[in-house]
Amino acid sequence: MDVVDRAVSILRSAGPFLAFTGAGISTESGIPDFRGPDGVWTKVDPAEFTIDRYLTRRDTRVRSWRVRRDSGALEARPNRGHQALARLWEADRLVGVVTQNIDGLHQAAGVPADAVVELHGNAHRSVCVDCGHDRPTAEVLALLDDVDDPRCSECGGIVKVDVVFFGEMLPPGALERSFSLASDAGAVLAVGSTLSVFPAAGVPLEAVRAGRPLVIVNQGPTELDDLATVRVDGPAGAVLSTLADALR
Numbered sequence: 001m002d003v004v005d006r007a008v009s010i011l012r013s014a015g016p017f018l019a020f021t022g023a024g025i026s027t028e029s030g031i032p033d034f035r036g037p038d039g040v041w042t043k044v045d046p047a048e049f050t051i052d053r054y055l056t057r058r059d060t061r062v063r064s065w066r067v068r069r070d071s072g073a074l075e076a077r078p079n080r081g082h083q084a085l086a087r088l089w090e091a092d093r094l095v096g097v098v099t100q101n102i103d104g105l106h107q108a109a110g111v112p113a114d115a116v117v118e119l120h121g122n123a124h125r126s127v128c129v130d131c132g133h134d135r136p137t138a139e140v141l142a143l144l145d146d147v148d149d150p151r152c153s154e155c156g157g158i159v160k161v162d163v164v165f166f167g168e169m170l171p172p173g174a175l176e177r178s179f180s181l182a183s184d185a186g187a188v189l190a191v192g193s194t195l196s197v198f199p200a201a202g203v204p205l206e207a208v209r210a211g212r213p214l215v216i217v218n219q220g221p222t223e224l225d226d227l228a229t230v231r232v233d234g235p236a237g238a239v240l241s242t243l244a245d246a247l248r
């Protein structure tokens, strides 16, 4: 039996399972990952992305907005991998989706927003660090023609995309909700993540500790490979489409 068949058989017999996703599910939508061969961290220093540096250095904010606008990430569309997870949700195969991604593509593919836990926030929203006033990031990016460090329209405070910068806490309740989904799940399907960043990677780990099967779909190694019941080393779009076809 090949690894995809084994993954299908495990996920079929496990009952509703948790999908846990990382940047690798969105690369086929044109959004770079972080630690893959062309990942973001091969080009820029993660230290640039600490909340302290963002709040204290104007040049960091200016560069951050410019990179965000030029990346085109806000215009990305869901790919076959996101669509496959939406089909699995429709077929009542998922307890929910926990994602490390900030691109909102699971919801755009049709998974209801209340079934998606965004551990690291969502780049489509921006928020004032002083008064909490939020607005669509697209509106803030549109200001960049005139200002390079856009400020809050309510109080003049610093604005940031509503994502978790290094050094920031995760959104309140996100981790607890994720662990609760993991404990309700019959298995975890981890897709497109090196499973190297905590506390996020603690979610699939929790399921393994509870004796649930872990199915990993990822191109290249992950930190939890030794705990995987089965590992499929292949492109998320194609592998997830095959899984969704088999499990519908």
Ligand code: APR
Residues within 6 Å of the ligand: 021, 022, 023, 024, 025, 027, 028, 033, 034, 035, 036, 037, 039, 100, 101, 120, 192, 193, 194, 195, 196, 197, 217, 218, 219, 220, 221, 234, 235, 236, 237
């Ligand atoms: N199909 C399958 N795997 C893929 C694909 C693809 N199309 N494209 C990339 N990958 C793999 C990469 O080889 C890599 O192993 O997906 C993995 C992505 O891992 P990371 O880049 O580490 O992304 P992720 O695990 O989501 O990072 C977690 O780190 O920097 C922080 O906040 C950031 O949320 C991010 C967190």
Ligand code: ZN
Residues within 6 Å of the ligand: 128, 129, 130, 131, 132, 133, 152, 153, 154, 155, 156, 157
């Ligand atoms: Zn404000």
